[in-house]
Amino acid sequence: MIYGVFSDVHGNYEALRAVLSFFKKNGAGGYICCGDIAGYGAQASECVDAITPLPNLHCVMGNHDAALVGRMDLKWFNPTATAAILYNRHFLRGEQLEFIAGLPELVEREDFTLVHGSPKSHLKEYLLSEMQFMDNLRYWKVSPCFIGHSHMPVYFALEGEAKVPATDFLKPMCAMRLAQDSRYIINPGSVGQPRDSNPLAACGLYDSSARTFELFRIDYDVEKTKRVMREAGLPPMLVERLSLGF
Numbered sequence: 001m002i003y004g005v006f007s008d009v010h011g012n013y014e015a016l017r018a019v020l021s022f023f024k025k026n027g028a029g030g031y032i033c034c035g036d037i038a039g040y041g042a043q044a045s046e047c048v049d050a051i052t053p054l055p056n057l058h059c060v061m062g063n064h065d066a067a068l069v070g071r072m073d074l075k076w077f078n079p080t081a082t083a084a085i086l087y088n089r090h091f092l093r094g095e096q097l098e099f100i101a102g103l104p105e106l107v108e109r110e111d112f113t114l115v116h117g118s119p120k121s122h123l124k125e126y127l128l129s130e131m132q133f134m135d136n137l138r139y140w141k142v143s144p145c146f147i148g149h150s151h152m153p154v155y156f157a158l159e160g161e162a163k164v165p166a167t168d169f170l171k172p173m174c175a176m177r178l179a180q181d182s183r184y185i186i187n188p189g190s191v192g193q194p195r196d197s198n199p200l201a202a203c204g205l206y207d208s209s210a211r212t213f214e215l216f217r218i219d220y221d222v223e224k225t226k227r228v229m230r231e232a233g234l235p236p237m238l239v240e241r242l243s244l245g246f
Helices: 013-025 044-051 063-069 079-089 092-103 130-139 222-230 236-243
Strands: 002-006 032-035 057-059 107-108 113-115 153-158 168-169 183-186 201-207 212-218
Touching: 002 013, 002 183, 013 044, 013 201, 013 212, 013 222, 044 092, 063 079, 063 092, 079 236, 130 153, 130 183, 183 201, 222 236
Parallel strands: 002 032, 032 057
Antiparallel strands: 002 201, 107 113, 153 168, 153 183, 201 212
């Protein structure tokens, strides 16, 4: 199956719409969401409505999602992030909150593993180093493992008989081939708030039969998203960073 893989939508409906349209055009039959539908942006409600009807959807809870439904204390968040969480609580309907509250923290399937932060710490760990990757190996079994949270499109790999892991940023239009006897953790980057100095929405396609993963960057109407956020009264820093990709 071809899966559309995405993460960290963060209430950016225009970016999500563009990504889902790209997935549909490219034959996605399933969807892998690595969490944080809510947070930072002003349109978590619209994003939930766009995600819930997707066929063959596999989605985990992110830390902002957890805070939105009271599963994580707001003390873990800075004031700007807290402002967006509190804003979106007022606009989500009961069934939307129930969907987010019902999301698992970990999904383990026969063709992939899925978690927001890391297999070791589902909601809190930012997995950014080879040492963390090696430390996490014992906490999951089925490769690849898809993660989010850091907003950085990156992969970690321990291939064949190698003793030392490989890692690099994921570059657009460059397909990875995933060997059966190897371990991979893949972060598709962020749909709604990229932080790798590229403001284009990040996402990927995973072909579970061919065992390939390819990253893509998708243009969207960022000015419309910023306008909606300004009208909502969200902190200016959250608005302006969208054009800069950090």
